[in-house]
Amino acid sequence: MTEITKPTIVVLGDYEQALRRFSSWDQLDQRANLTIHHEPLRDEALYEVVKDADAIAIVRDRSPFNEAMIARLPRLKFLMFTGERNGTLDAAALIKRNIPMACTHGGPSKETTAELTWAMILGASKRLIEQNHLIASGGWRDSLSLLPMLSGERLGIMGLGAIGSKVAKVGAAFGMEVVAWSPRMTPERAAAENAKSVSLEELLSTSKVVTMHLVAGPGTKGLISADQLALMRPDAILVNTSRAALINMTDLQKALAAGKPGQAAVDVFDLEPLPQNDPLRNTPNLLVTPHLGFIAEPIFESFSKGITQTLEAWLDQKPVPMPFKP
DSSP, rough: OOOOOOOOOEEEEEOOOOOOGOOOHHHHHHHEEEEEEOOOOHHHHHHHHHHTOOOEEESSOOBBBOOOHTTTTOOEEEEEESHHHHHHTTTTHHHHHHHHHHOOOOOOOOHHHHHHHHHHHHOOOHHHHHHHHHHTOOOOGGGGGGOOOOSSSEEEEEOOOOOHHHHHHHHHTOEEEEEEEETTTTTTHHHTTTTTTTHHHHHHHHEEOOOOOOOOTTTTTTTEEEEEEEHHHHEEEEEEEEEGGGBBBBHHHHHHHHHHSEEEOOOOOOOSSSTTTTTTGTTTTEEEEOTTTSSSSSHHHHHHHHHHHHHHHHHTTOOOOOOOOO
16 A cells, blocks of 8 residues: 655744644644744755745744745745735746745735834834833933924825825824925825925925835836935934845944934844844934734734645645735
């Protein structure tokens, strides 16, 4: 009697160890050789855990798969990722090998990212970290406690899509003037969100707060570098909860040291997790958070159920719920 070999399924990037909390993995445990990896993996360490995989599931874009890596995986028959977009996956290389792809719903990630954006704007503007340290050290108000107001100031939004438009509504509620720019922005598009369309130069040079909500791509990579940063007000706050590729982070560190902009708040980085010795961890006037924009229970519930449902459909040789076709 021929023994049936179970397929090998590898799940990557469950840093939060959250996936098993939100759906049943019993079928996958029984029907496949399943491993879930929590630690960040890249290059050879990544290859070692996926080299025998028949199917791979990736949490967001935490595990980069380029053409060279994909070419080294002869057994790979299926790959999926959570959310509806993955910036570190060479989809063309998978298509070339006729390897099907799938994704999951993203959950309320736009809402949570908009919330985090405002947490960072307010945290930087009100100097909450410094105020907390002052209290913890036994102090009280000092010269840093003379804080600015956002009401009456200009809020510059780069990208007025699903997230940027939510951020705009909050800014208007605070009494801010909202202006917007993107490569395809029109006055009509901005007006629909009660904003004013302006040039990138005007947005950068006049806004108290500049917040980025663009999709990272060939036309926006490195969009903000030394020349653009030099345009900003010395009291401005630059916020990025979108993608690290939008900003040249080396230029940002130099700009902060030079005092233009006065502050920045960043949730996304070129390499994540941020290395222990990365100077961004301790750059003056830079508020950093560990990519929290989509880290919320409802989102990981959507991810977990999406992974299990998709992989069970793949095992059953049935159509997957959300096939991905770039």
